[in-house]
Amino acid sequence: MEVSKPQCPFTGTEKRRPIDFAAASLLNLRLIGFIHMRRTRVDKVNAELVTLTYGTIVAQLCQDYDSNYQDVNKQLDKMGYNIGMRLVEDFLAKSGVGRCANFRETADMIAKVGFKIFLNVTPMVTNWTSDNTQFSLIFEDNPLADFVELPDDGRAQDELWFSNILCGVLRGSLEMVQMQIEAHFVSDVLRGDDTTEMRVSLVRYIEDEMPPEEE
Amino acid sequence: MSDNTRGVFSLIIINKAGGLIYQREFQAGLRKLSTNDYLVLAGTFHGVHAITRSITPKIPIAQPTPSPATGTTGPAAPGYSYPNPGVPVSGLDYLETDKFRLTCFQTLTGTKFLLFTDPLTGSVEGIIQKIYELYADYVMKNPFYQIEMPVRCEAFDRHLGAWLRGRT
Numbered sequence: 001m002e003v004s005k006p007q008c009p010f011t012g013t014e015k016r017r018p019i020d021f022a023a024a025s026l027l028n029l030r031l032i033g034f035i036h037m038r039r040t041r042v043d044k045v046n047a048e049l050v051t052l053t054y055g056t057i058v059a060q061l062c063q064d065y066d067s068n069y070q071d072v073n074k075q076l077d078k079m080g081y082n083i084g085m086r087l088v089e090d091f092l093a094k095s096g097v098g099r100c101a102n103f104r105e106t107a108d109m110i111a112k113v114g115f116k117i118f119l120n121v122t123p124m125v126t127n128w129t130s131d132n133t134q135f136s137l138i139f140e141d142n143p144l145a146d147f148v149e150l151p152d153d154g155r156a157q158d159e160l161w162f163s164n165i166l167c168g169v170l171r172g173s174l175e176m177v178q179m180q181i182e183a184h185f186v187s188d189v190l191r192g193d194d195t196t197e198m199r200v201s202l203v204r205y206i207e208d209e210m211p212p213e214e215e
Numbered sequence: 216m217s218d219n220t221r222g223v224f225s226l227i228i229i230n231k232a233g234g235l236i237y238q239r240e241f242q243a244g245l246r247k248l249s250t251n252d253y254l255v256l257a258g259t260f261h262g263v264h265a266i267t268r269s270i271t272p273k274i275p276i277a278q279p280t281p282s283p284a285t286g287t288t289g290p291a292a293p294g295y296s297y298p299n300p301g302v303p304v305s306g307l308d309y310l311e312t313d314k315f316r317l318t319c320f321q322t323l324t325g326t327k328f329l330l331f332t333d334p335l336t337g338s339v340e341g342i343i344q345k346i347y348e349l350y351a352d353y354v355m356k357n358p359f360y361q362i363e364m365p366v367r368c369e370a371f372d373r374h375l376g377a378w379l380r381g382r383t
Contacts (some may be wrong), residue, residue: 081265086355092323093344093351100305156290176324 051146058162062151069159073121076161080168090174091117099177103202104128108137109198117144123198130202135185139196150190154175157192161185164208168198178206222336223317223379226346230363232372233261242378247254258286264306264319272298299309305326318343324348342379373374 058076065071091097094115100106107125116122121143127136144163152158161167167183174181180203187193224245228237235257240247248256273295297304310317316334320343323329328350329345351369354360360368 089322089326089347089351089355093348096344178325208352 009134016114020108051143053072054144054165055148056204062156063161067151067153069156069157073159073164076164077168077171080165080170081172082168083165084172084174086172087118087169088176091173094175103132103179104135106174107137107200111137114173127199133202135200137198137200139198142152142189142196145188146192147198148190161188162195163188167198170198175206179204180204222333223342224331224333226331226375227257227260227329227364228350229257229327229329233258233277233365234363236364237348239372239375241376260307261327264321265318268304292336320347322343322347345378346375349378 057079058072059073061075062069065075067082091114097109097113100109100210111123111125114136121139122143123137123139125135126138128134142163144166148157148162150160150161161184164185167185170183171181181200182203183198183200186198187195189196220234221370225240225242226237227235230248234375235254237252263344275294276296306321307319308364309319311334313334316332316336318332318339319327320330320340328346330339330343332339333343349371350366352367353374354368355362357368357370360366
């Protein structure tokens with residue numbers, strides 16, 4: 001991201017965090033005993049390459065959409081959705097986890113296993129509604145947003161959700177396991193907020209096994 | 216080890232709508248069905264699988280609630296519960312004859328892997344699990360593969376064949 005603005009929360013923070021999937025997996029083994037990881041390859045990729053690639057995509061989208069940030073958000077969500085639908089198979093095949101009994105369990109699985117495996121972060125699950133259908137994920141650390149300063153055009157700070165792809169990833173992957181959800185960011189440290197928080201709401205469980213009507 | 220792979224006849228993958236998306240034999244010269252027969256087989260199996268799920272016996276629970284009985288897949292439909300409620304309801308897991316065994320593995324996303332093996336072949340679950348991993352890698356992660364559509368991924372074919380052949 002070739003943007004300049006002082007006062008960025010990330011200015012000066014030199015983060016070098018290779019995403020080490022093997023180590024992440026080991027941690028999961030400890031965290032959640034029933035998961036038997038089957039990864040045999042050493043999956044390592046330079047985290048900064050991921051960060052840069054993602055940043056480039058967002059910057060390009062901003063350019064393509066003429067800084068219409070609503071459209072950029074929408075597009076990022078859509079891209080994430082397509083990723084999620086594919087990624088969920090990798091998650092299921094390699095973590096060997098079973099079906100979650102309820103939405104609270106799903107939330108923990110997303111935060112403690114999903115984000116851990118793929119981004120090597122563990123967002124905090126909090127702010128449950130009393131009916132257990134909505135929760136927040138609070139990201140202490142967001143590898144996608146390392147080094148990022150939002151454009152200084154007076155609008156990006158209010159309109160762009162830089163990491164919106166993550167909402168789409170959750171939406172796509174949960175849809176594949178029969179949960180329709182809605183996810184959006186409510187705050188982002190990139191915008192000067194104190195925390196980065198994503199709100200996730202369960203819309204409904206999709207009844208599976210019912211073939212489409214026209215069949 | 217190599218005994219296991221020798222007993223693997225063929226693989227069928229069925230998408231969540233019951234459509235055949237992949238079919239392959241692992242032994243040279245196996246008699247093939249016509250494409251149409253495979254499609255019918257996939258669709259029929261999908262239906263039978265759904266039926267076996269829905270006919271799973273349900274036992275009344277202690278405090279009946281006066282609400283309409285809903286879908287068959289909820290963990291606790293009002294008034295009834297499955298025997299052994301901690302274990303999720305599965306459909307047909309395998310069919311076995313004297314000559315072969317058909318093992319069905321359904322992923323949580325609804326895709327079904329049907330593996331035809333010799334009835335004596337061991338550790339079929341392990342083989343299917345590995346096939347699922349290869350599918351996750353070489354099919355789902357291929358950005359040009361369209362989800363739910365027939366699988367035409369050369370890398371998947373190659374890795375699947377190589378793994379099954381050279382698993383010693």
